[in-house]
Amino acid sequence: MPEPKLSSLHPGDSAIIRAISAEEGLHHRLLALGFRIGKEIHLIRRAWFSGPLQVRIGMTEVIMRRSDADKIRVSHQTTR
Amino acid sequence: MKCIALLGMPNTGKSTFFNRFTGASARVGNWPGITIDLMAAKIPLGGKVVRVVDLPGIYDFHGFSEDEKVVRDFLENNQVDLLLIILNGAQLERQLSLALEARQLGLPAVLLLNMADEAKRAGITVDTEKMAAHLQMPVVWVSAKYGDGFKSASSVIAKALAASPPTDPAKLRDNLRADDEIEAAMEKIMDEAVQIPKTMPKSMTASLDRILLHPLFGLPLFFLIMFLLFQFIFTLGKPMQDGMAWVLAQARNLGLEPLLASVPAWLQGLLLDGIYNGVGTVAAFVPVIILFFLVMTVVEDSGYLSRAAFLMDALMARLGLDGRSFVMLLMGFGCNVPALMGTRIMRSRSLRLLTMLVIPFSLCSARLQVFLFLITAIFTAHAAPFVLFSLYLLSFATALLTALLFKGRFSSTEPFIIELPPYRLPTTRQIILRAWHEVRHFLKRATKFITFGVVAVWVLTHVPGDVPPASAGTLAGHISAVLAPVLSPIGIDAQLSVVLIFGFVAKEIVIGSLAAVYGLEGDSLMGLMAQKLDWVQAYSFMLFTLIYTPCLSAVATLRNESKSYAFMWVSIAWSLLLAWVVSFVFYQGARGLGF
Ligand SMILES: Nc1nc2c(ncn2[C@@H]2O[C@H](COP(=O)(O)OP(=O)(O)O)[C@@H](O)[C@H]2O)c(=O)[nH]1
Ligand SMILES: [Mg+2]
Numbered sequence: 001m002p003e004p005k006l007s008s009l010h011p012g013d014s015a016i017i018r019a020i021s022a023e024e025g026l027h028h029r030l031l032a033l034g035f036r037i038g039k040e041i042h043l044i045r046r047a048w049f050s051g052p053l054q055v056r057i058g059m060t061e062v063i064m065r066r067s068d069a070d071k072i073r074v075s076h077q078t079t080r
Numbered sequence: 081m082k083c084i085a086l087l088g089m090p091n092t093g094k095s096t097f098f099n100r101f102t103g104a105s106a107r108v109g110n111w112p113g114i115t116i117d118l119m120a121a122k123i124p125l126g127g128k129v130v131r132v133v134d135l136p137g138i139y140d141f142h143g144f145s146e147d148e149k150v151v152r153d154f155l156e157n158n159q160v161d162l163l164l165i166i167l168n169g170a171q172l173e174r175q176l177s178l179a180l181e182a183r184q185l186g187l188p189a190v191l192l193l194n195m196a197d198e199a200k201r202a203g204i205t206v207d208t209e210k211m212a213a214h215l216q217m218p219v220v221w222v223s224a225k226y227g228d229g230f231k232s233a234s235s236v237i238a239k240a241l242a243a244s245p246p247t248d249p250a251k252l253r254d255n256l257r258a259d260d261e262i263e264a265a266m267e268k269i270m271d272e273a274v275q276i277p278k279t280m281p282k283s284m285t286a287s288l289d290r291i292l293l294h295p296l297f298g299l300p301l302f303f304l305i306m307f308l309l310f311q312f313i314f315t316l317g318k319p320m321q322d323g324m325a326w327v328l329a330q331a332r333n334l335g336l337e338p339l340l341a342s343v344p345a346w347l348q349g350l351l352l353d354g355i356y357n358g359v360g361t362v363a364a365f366v367p368v369i370i371l372f373f374l375v376m377t378v379v380e381d382s383g384y385l386s387r388a389a390f391l392m393d394a395l396m397a398r399l400g401l402d403g404r405s406f407v408m409l410l411m412g413f414g415c416n417v418p419a420l421m422g423t424r425i426m427r428s429r430s431l432r433l434l435t436m437l438v439i440p441f442s443l444c445s446a447r448l449q450v451f452l453f454l455i456t457a458i459f460t461a462h463a464a465p466f467v468l469f470s471l472y473l474l475s476f477a478t479a480l481l482t483a484l485l486f487k488g489r490f491s492s493t494e495p496f497i498i499e500l501p502p503y504r505l506p507t508t509r510q511i512i513l514r515a516w517h518e519v520r521h522f523l524k525r526a527t528k529f530i531t532f533g534v535v536a537v538w539v540l541t542h543v544p545g546d547v548p549p550a551s552a553g554t555l556a557g558h559i560s561a562v563l564a565p566v567l568s569p570i571g572i573d574a575q576l577s578v579v580l581i582f583g584f585v586a587k588e589i590v591i592g593s594l595a596a597v598y599g600l601e602g603d604s605l606m607g608l609m610a611q612k613l614d615w616v617q618a619y620s621f622m623l624f625t626l627i628y629t630p631c632l633s634a635v636a637t638l639r640n641e642s643k644s645y646a647f648m649w650v651s652i653a654w655s656l657l658l659a660w661v662v663s664f665v666f667y668q669g670a671r672g673l674g675f
Binding site: 025028049064 | 501
């Protein structure tokens with residue numbers, strides 16, 4: 001079974017990034033924002049009407065669309 | 081002359097540092113992507129004059145968006161003697177990569193860890209010596225906003241500048257291709273030199289976000305906040321505007337009239353009734369505009385704009401735009417030109433074009449002056465703020481409608497990922513710098529466009545001199561006779577139609593030239609407008625003014641940024657058409673309902 005997508009986390013969940021399957025440009029931007037395999041990521045909130053997600057990675061908070069979050073696979077979810 | 085360039089990721093305080101370091105007034109905002117062009121200033125440093133350049137933010141040297149390309153082009157084509165790399169000291173775990181890239185590329189650099197204040201609050205400590213040894217470049221803590229660490233930074237910079245050989249742009253071009261190893265080196269330094277606490281200290285930002293980004297209340301709160309801000313500007317601005325108008329009238333009665341008593345009547349008419357009244361009527365709004373920009377500065381710097389992007393993205397996505405487009409619309413409230421340039425942060429051309437197509441509908445501060453003038457003249461003090469707010473809502477509505485209609489032609493799959501900065505309050509210094517910047521901008525426009533437009537309108541309405549001013553016999557009368565079939569169905573009369581032609585150049589001309597047409601200013605001009613127009617006509621005129629076109633500068637920017645005349649003409653034609661249709665529906669509808 002493939003690992004869950006980042007977009008499937010619930011607010012308050014933490015997970016570890018396992019794979020990033022984005023095209024060149026997005027991949028670069030993600031790397032620069034601190035998205036690296038093995039790093040812990042924390043989902044803070046989800047906007048309604050399938051709006052963006054707010055996540056924290058290290059000290060950086062980022063908002064991203066669900067469709068982009070779909071490209072990031074994370075390990076099994078833990079709830080803090 | 082030696083050249084220093086500021087380099088860093090977006091929103092790390094480069095422009096703030098630049099302003100403090102050089103005494104210039106680059107625009108600062110808590111939004112990644114505020115600096116889109118190069119800013120340069122010359123300052124004395126270590127006994128010599130050096131040039132300092134503020135570059136747009138880049139995430140790394142291999143970026144692909146327009147703003148990142150600007151940086152790369154600059155570095156590949158200019159010899160730079162020293163790079164000042166500015167990182168957010170509270171986000172080193174990801175930003176350090178930029179310093180490592182610079183080292184790998186062999187660029188002479190000093191590393192400034194900015195936001196010392198925030199890093200300290202977050203409990204982050206850095207062994208700068210260890211870091212400097214790893215990076216082979218000096219490392220200094222500063223707080224660009226509050227000025228801490230500037231003395232030592234300045235001397236470190238001066239020393240490094242004296243020692244370093246300049247960059248070799250040609251070699252840099254080659255080297256930029258190789259960028260391995262960065263990941264590993266970064267991790268190593270983070271491990272050895274930086275300590276970050278395991279859990280984040282409870283921050284104000286998190287608590288504020290819980291309220292302001294609330295899934296249900298976030299959006300209503302956003303509109304409430306907007307409304308209150310405009311109410312605030314309106315309530316406080318009105319007496320300021322009255323006071324300024326009074327001062328200008330006194331200056332005319334007591335100073336200029338006696339002084340010009342001996343010049344010929346026509347010249348006196350042109351100078352006093354034309355230019356002075358025209359420019360003066362516009363100048364009366366300067367205090368309100370300053371107030372407006374003070375509020376804008378606080379909003380832009382607060383970090384709330386990125387929250388607005390979060391709140392609106394779901395809606396914007398359905399219109400083919402994204403949260404950043406919405407933020408550009410909000411920035412357009414100040415002036416459409418920087419908002420149009422701000423679209424450079426978008427990589428997809430379609431998304432950029434679609435956003436540029438909607439920005440001109442954003443109710444900019446120049447249009448605000450026209451509306452403040454007419455609303456105060458025609459509506460009761462009680463109704464006024466609501467009338468103004470309705471125009472802001474319509475400005476959004478027309479923008480969104482445009483996106484909806486055109487999204488099919490400009491479809492894109494651009495990812496939407498932006499940083500969410502913590503909430504920040506600007507310092508008084510930042511606020512004042514910004515306000516001063518805007519006043520200067522206004523004075524520049526005043527001398528360039530407004531005087532020209534006012535004189536032109538005065539001439540059109542006063543030549544030939546043997547018929548009453550602004551009557552059917554004047555040049556203006558002939559022009560408006562041609563336009564009448566188009567403009568009378570939307571309730572716009574002859575004099576107003578001439579004014580609208582010049583409003584195309586700059587909206588400030590609209591009220592300036594009304595003053596020139598009638599030779600009146602301030603209260604007496606407002607009184608006359610109230611006599612001439614009922615509220616339906618006035619609102620129809622305002623709708624048309626809001627939508628029909630931005631100003632000449634915005635049109636020129638649109639053409640430059642899109643690099644397409646066709647796109648520019650589409651934008652102009654569409655806004656003219658939409659303006660007419662909206663005004664027509666409103667005017668005939670209201671008349672049909674018996675108003
Ligand atoms: N707390 C704090 N905020 C800062 C500091 N320097 C800049 N800022 C804020 O960071 C934001 C981004 O600044 P700006 O100069 O526009 O960044 P740029 O995009 O790198 O040019 C603004 O809100 C500044 O007021 C600092 O030393 N401490
Ligand atoms: Mg900047």
